[in-house]
Amino acid sequence: MPHFVTTTVVDWVDVFTRKRYRDVIVDCMDFCIREKAMVLYGYVIMSDHIHLVVQFGNGDLSGLLRDFKKFTATKIIEKIKSDPDPSDSKLAKQSRRESQRSGSA
Secondary structure (H helix, E strand, C coil), X not given: CCEEEEEECHHHCCHHHCXXXXXXXXXXXXXXXXXXXXXXXEEEECCCEEEEEEEECCCCHHHHHHHHHHHHHHHHHHHHHHCCXXXXXXXXXXXXXXXXXXXXX
16 A cells, blocks of 8 residues: 655754755665565655655565665765765754764764
8 A cells, every 4th residue: 555655854954955965865764675575666865855655565664664764874875975065064963963962973
């Protein structure tokens, strides 16, 4: 059964106004379709959140979403740190706060 899912960026930071971060989301969705039996009926990437109409073949939608969010967050934070853009200062601050919160700083 398809589900409507919305996932948001912490503190509603406008991450997805930048193409390089939207590309991470699209690449991850492609991976989940190919490798994790995800059926994607449609999606919308907004500046600070994503809407998906999605179904997971084996029924473990919560596990798929957990892995999807963890992987994409990690990849976006890596991009922010490895290739900083002056307009990403708010993103870098948010990334440091999250690292400190998780104890990986």
